[in-house]
Amino acid sequence: AQSVTQLDSHVSVSEGTPVLLRCNYSSSYSPSLFWYVQHPNKGLQLLLKYTSAATLVKGINGFEAEFKKSETSFHLTKPSAHMSDAAEYFCVVVDRGSTLGRLYFGRGTQLTVWP
Amino acid sequence: DSGVTQTPKHLITATGQRVTLRCSPRSGDLSVYWYQQSLDQGLQFLIQYYNGEERAKGNILERFSAQQFPDLHSELNLSSLELGDSALYFCASSASGQTRQDTQYFGPGTRLTVL
Numbered sequence: 001a002q003s004v005t006q007l008d009s010h011v012s013v014s015e016g017t018p019v020l021l022r023c024n025y026s027s028s029y030s031p032s033l034f035w036y037v038q039h040p041n042k043g044l045q046l047l048l049k050y051t052s053a054a055t056l057v058k059g060i061n062g063f064e065a066e067f068k069k070s071e072t073s074f075h076l077t078k079p080s081a082h083m084s085d086a087a088e089y090f091c092v093v094v095d096r097g098s099t100l101g102r103l104y105f106g107r108g109t110q111l112t113v114w115p
Numbered sequence: 116d117s118g119v120t121q122t123p124k125h126l127i128t129a130t131g132q133r134v135t136l137r138c139s140p141r142s143g144d145l146s147v148y149w150y151q152q153s154l155d156q157g158l159q160f161l162i163q164y165y166n167g168e169e170r171a172k173g174n175i176l177e178r179f180s181a182q183q184f185p186d187l188h189s190e191l192n193l194s195s196l197e198l199g200d201s202a203l204y205f206c207a208s209s210a211s212g213q214t215r216q217d218t219q220y221f222g223p224g225t226r227l228t229v230l
Contacts, residue, residue: 036221043117043205044221090158102171103148103219105158 002027002093006106014114019078021109023091026072032094033074034103035065039087047089050074061085086113118142119222121206127228133194136225140187140208146170147189148209148219149181153202164189165211196229203227 007022025031035047048059055067061084065076074091091106118141128134140147149161151174160173164183175181178196183189193200203226207219 034218043119043223044207045117046218046220049218102160102163102173103150104160107157 002031002104004091004093004104004106006089006091006109008109009107010110010112012112012114013081015083016080019076019081019085019111021076021089021091021111023074023076023106024072025074025091025093027093033065033067034092034094035059035063035074035076036090036092037087038090038108044090047076081111081113083113083115086111117220117222119206119208119220121204121222121225123225124223125226125228127230128196129230130196130198132196132229133192134196134227136191136193136204136206136227138189138191138206138208138222140189140206141220144208144210144220145187146209146211146217147183147187148207149175149189149191150205150207150221151202152205152224153199158205161191193227198229201227201229 003026005024033050036044037047038044047063048057050057050067058064063078065074067074088108088110090108092103120139122137145166148163150158152158161175162181163171167183178194181191203224205224206222209217209219
């Protein structure tokens, strides 16, 4: 079975400081992992994805994530937060079982950026 | 803009009624997925269609049904609506849905309010 745990429901940072959003996954097989972002009243936008290539994945808007198999983690980071980063972030794992393509979402982390 | 369109944006209806949500996938994408986002359940996978056929089912109620038409657009039908069905319903599409590397692109969602 696949599952994702986002360790923080809310994260607050000041503009210009680093961002760390934590995600742990559970998977019976080598997973594919994604981070999506949802701005208020908007749909979900793909930030980045890991599909068993390089373990450090670079995404849009300066975000990156590192796949650590030994820790079953896929934390999202950004060196310097911007006001426009305020949104909800979802860590997602793909089911590699019979229901190929089904996404399992974490409960989300709300990122607040203070000026 | 992901290229996935959903109509309507907002829907307000009464308990016991039936509604239809519509989704047009990105050009060339064969798979369509439906997700429900609610405060208590988070983002949950409902159902997937691939090239007109049902491929995977998630936590979809029997009162809900979906289909994908020959032009690949999809409709999600919700009947005998209850207050608890109030949620944001997302449609996503992907090129094939047959591999775990397939990226799903999300539409802006339909916000359903049941009064």
